[in-house]
Amino acid sequence: MKSKVIEVIYKSIDDIKDTVSNMKDVNKSKDMVLFGNKGLLDSLGLVTLVVSVEQNLQEQLDISVTLADEKAMSQQVSPFKTIDTLAEYIIKLVEDKNYA
Amino acid sequence: MHKDTTVLITGTRKGIGKYLVEHYINKGFRVIGCSRNKADYEFEKYKHYCLDISDETSVKNMFMEINKKYNRLDILINNAGVASMNHSLLTPLxxxxxxxxxxxxxxxxxxxEAARLMQRNKFGRIINFVTVAVPLKLAGEAIYSASKAAVLNLTQIMAKELGDMNITVNAIGPTPVKTDLIRSIPKPKIDNLINSQSIRRFGTFEDISNITDFFIKSESDFITGQVLYLGGVT
Incomplete structure (x- = not known):
């Protein structure tokens, strides 16, 4: 599951790399810092990535989640810190949804 | 604008919305419309959805279908609206x-949802509907006018948030137009309102499309966060 989610995040980065600054020649890896200290994305870039990830999760994996809400903001470690934290957060959201 | 230009208009079963569907079909655009009930007309390049525009699930499903079918949305015209003229002390919750x-x-x-689709192509035009009741602060229209004042603020803030995505967000503020929306308003009230305009007449459907045409044209890419009131109301 996690590897599929990470693939979706990679695809989302590919989708936005021509329109978001700092993303053009980026080498994607799980530990890539997305947002925050030393992060590649500014706030508009993060918005664009989150929208793209949500759309690709829906289209590729039929997963419908809202990534940026109060819950995301209240996490001890920001879900948007790295690709890995984002993938973990998405999986947690899906699991919470399944058990709700 | 070209033949694949895709326009979404809300509240298209009748009145201004129906007129705008015909107007943009005649320009060769692909038009998508919606209302609570079925439309009693059809066009080859027109697709109608029946939904409640405040129901998030229905709205999201419609946009997902638009994305799958057309993979683009160029223009959104948020025409749908309801009015209820009443004294604030007599307005039910x-x-x-x-x-x-x-x-x-x-x-x-x-x-x-529209901006989420538009940002993919780095192009979009959003036009919201407000009303002259906002600047005129008309007695008897407290909730209606307050809802439209909020739409105006939404327009101006979204214009800032979406500017870097090459999406413009503007608003049109019509004077009374002869539609069902003003059917229940007493004639003296309407006359009084029209007399407060610089140009004293009803607005027409053509007055509306003149403004929507202006906001969507490619030369208007430097115009965003603006409201254009008809009839000289300021």
Whole structure:
């Protein structure tokens, strides 16, 4: 599951790399810092990535989640810190949804 | 604009919305419309959805279908709206909720979902509907006018948030136009309103499309966060 989610995040980065600054020649890896200290994305870039990830999760994996809400903001470690934290957060959201 | 230009208009079963469908079909655009009930007309390049514009699930499903079918959305015209003219002391809470849900929440949902599609192509034009009741602060229209004032603020803030995505967000503020929306308003009230305009007449459907045409033209890419009132109301 996690590897599929990470693939979706990679695809989302590919989708936005021509329109978001700092993303053009980026080498994607799980530990890539997305947002925050030393992060590649500014706030508009993060918005664009989150929208793209949500759309690709829906289209590729039929997963419908809202990534940026109060819950995301209240996490001890920001879900948007790295690709890995984002993938973990998405999986947690899906699991919470399944058990709700 | 070209033959694949895709326009989404809300509240298209009748009145201004129906007129705008015909107007943009005649320009060769692909037009998508929606209303609570079925439309009693058809065009080859027109697709109608029946939904409540304040219902998030229905709205999201419609946008998902638009994305799958057309993979683009160029223009959104948020025309759908409801009005209820009443003294604030006599306005039921249920009515207040209905007006806010349709006019504000519905407009917000469509702006949000449309901009998500538009940002992919780095192009978009969003036009919201407000009313001259906002600057005129008309007695008897407290909740309606407040809902539209909120739409105006939403327009101006979203214009800032979406500017870097090459999406413009503007608003049109019509004077009374002869549609069902003003059917229940007493004639003296309407006359009084028209007399407060610089140009004293009803607005027409053509007055509306003149402004929507202006906001969507490619040369208007430096115009965003603006409201254009008809009839010289300021």
């Amino acid at each position: 249920k009515t207040a909720h209905k007006i806010i849900d349709t006019n504000l929440i519905g407009t917000f949902l469509f702006c949000r």
